Amino acid sequence: MVHTCVVTGCRNRRTPGTGLSFYRFPRDPDRKQRWIEAVNREGWIPNDGSRLCSTHFISEMKEPGALEILDKQEDRVEAANALLFLQGQGSAAVGERLQEEHPEEKEQEAIVEESASSSLSTDDEDDDESVSDSKKGKFDAAVNFEDILKALKKENQALRESVEKMSLSENFLRNDAEKVKFYTGLPNYFVLETVMWLLAPHMDGMKNVRLSKFQQLLLTLMRLRLDLRNQDLAYRFGVKVGIVTRTVHQMVNIMSSTLVPTAVFWPSRAELRKNLPAALRTSHPDCAVIIDCFTVPFEEPVSRGNQQQHQQQQRAAATSQGAGTSHNVLKYLIGVAPQGVVTFVSRGVLGNVSDKTLAEGCGFLCKLLPGDIVLASRNLDIADSVAARGALFKIACSYQGETCGSSEGSQLADSSSEMVSVPRHVERVISMVKRRYAMLTGPVESPFTTASERTSNLSTFDKIVQVACALNNLCISAAPLE
Template sequence: MPGKHCCVKNCSSVSHDCRGNRRNHLLQFFRFPTWKKHEGEHVSDVTKRRRISWVAAIRRKDITFDRISESMRVCSLHFHSGKPSYEMLENHPDWKPSLRLGHSEVKQTDEVRFLRQVNRRTQHQEQPPSPAQHQEQPPSPGQHQEQPPSPAQHQEQPPSPAQHQEQPPSPGQHQEKPPSPAQYQEQPPSPGQHQEKPPSPAQECALCSSRRDVINSLLEENRKLKEELEEYQMNENFLSGDDNRVKYYTGLPTYLMFQTLLLSLMPYLPQGSLKKLSPFQLVLMTLMRLRLDLPIQHLGRLFRVHRTTASDAFRHTLSVMYSRLSPLVYWPSRESLLTSMPHQFVESFGKHVAAIVDCFEVFIEKPSNVLARAQTFSQYKHAYTMKYLIVITPQGVISFISEGWGGRASDKHITEQSGFLNKLLPGDIVLADRGFNIRESVGMMCAEVKVPTFTRGRAQLEAKEWRRLGP
């Protein structure tokens, strides 16, 4: 183990000998103080001055403010207490090394003088008498001017700092001349005074005041950083109170609907193997991937988990959502359709419209298997896709979703093989796009019709042409 050497001139302190054995267990070695630039203006100024003071005290040509080797150490023999003081105690004698520096250019600090300064500051910041004492013996306006305190009163009860300022001393006490305010500051309190009236815990010195200001600034900075961090964390507060954000990230219209979905899925979500993610985060991550098609690695970065953990969470949560939400997609009865049929469909097609069909495609990655690659390539999208048949009622409710097919499959083939035709009853009318050439499969005559034009203010929205499949 390499030993540590003191960098002070003419100091031969070494932590270990040539055999690696520690020489003196009481001897400690300390690094040069660092300049803390990002912890507030006051801390930056104090730490910068302290680093300059250490460099000036060591006084070596190879040690500058910007060039200090990591191996440079100062042993405990150069400090009064055997170690450096707290960095904010700038008046402390051990704020910088001052003993046995090998030169006389730096004046040796005095520890007794520092203690006297602390005692004087503590004495001047003593609290005034409590309000109860003022109420018991209120002084009259002329009391201090006409009747100065006698020596006996000084012996029975020590005067407070306010009495020293207001009442002049009696001639018997000070025969030469009355004490000035400077003399009160230079004279430390006697041991008897400290025994009779010890300072309360609320009394503070000037160092405590500066230290309190630094602590308050750090606490305020910590609070602001926590607020900024809370805003970017993917927790319960990320979506609450902002329906626009809920709709963008999840596709759900309101935050209340998201909470309803979460409560229905929470008892079935995986929690043992995915303890790093809460149920809220599991559902939010799954909906964000379905809505925005975000990569797994990016989701792991957002939720601060590994990519494998994010992938497992999405796969398990998606299976839970399928098992719990798939019963919501069901084929309605004809009576329920006739009860709530929109009047636009009644006016144009009568009361027998059962479904509106269409196919949608989802982009996927390029499959590694050659056969799967040929089955999923879509000539219309010029990419690899999966195609699904979706059926909605005239009321806008999804009533049927087929299994996934390769993008190469035609709309007619998916409609015939998905099992959708088995759900139709005689007399049902199906509205479809031009690409659905399934009149032979249905076995009925078809006629082209147009959906009526709907007017919204000045803008007119005209729907596509549909095919009427029915009797």
């Protein structure tokens, strides 16, 4: 915009190289009226484009620097207006945006207007005051910038801390036992940190630049604990589904080879007798384990590489009487110490296999020593097999006063009141493990039912069951028999 001086007879215009400055009329009503009187145009009222050139100010020869501040500011504003107008954004919103982004320029404008108004008098002290006010305004603006910078840094730090607390990382769970229990099934952060310490050296070979070691462990525990689908976990951790699938399988393999041998093991006879619960101390001081079977449904038939054996088992189940187990389940044998910890977990087999076949083929009998007592709440038809190892199989009573006999070769179980809680002991442990890790309730997805390694007959889900039992053992007192 080209400005022309509004004084009658003055033909000065804003052109490059003239060195003239043009000033708008002040907003203050009193000062604005003084300017209008100085122009001396009868009945004339200035508008937003009205300007006075610097030749009509007495202070122009004394302090041109103070009055040129507004001129430079107007040049910048007009340049920005012209540029944005050419871009189709209009000039009306530009001034408001510049005023919001540069509040210090508004302060400088007010200061310059005050200086220009006072320059109508011939008092040199007024000019000195305007220059002093201009310098003071610059100083105040600098101080405001420092305050704004500090406030922005503080806000930035608060936002970072808020985002970090919401992200699935160490700080998300640290000092919050309830969150640890909900997302991992472990009792507190200390136990989770211990598990991380055990697994970290074995995770160096996992190449995952998007997830930290802790996040890879947390992702896997959330998969087991909450039975979340891979797509859900991918959204939560901000990664692709393939990364989730690969991470879960790799972490399960690491925990199976590292954590399971540490937490699921067959205790020595001395350790068993030392911590034997009072419910069995008198009746069965040599009790080594309490066993039972449990099943987990799966989505599709399991293929373990032996299709002929699979078909034979199906035919045997079809011709057997009283076989109530479905074909689309995986069957596991679990052994629980009287103290309530899991000491043995078999691999999963098709649900139509008999208890005897499962017990004799899973390696359970190899754990027994001569003189050991094996308790169960029902007849698993393994008394002969147990007796062949020099041990004794007993069936515990289901209620007080009942005497239950085992199959041939086993002794009668005691009918004392101390045995009332035995039949439910393994059931409580199995129920606790399934509640703690919902993935064990099924149905199992077909990718988890295939053998995870060519050299192993364990499927990925077999390892998941063992890992869940190991994690359950790390919790305080699984299900004490008292």
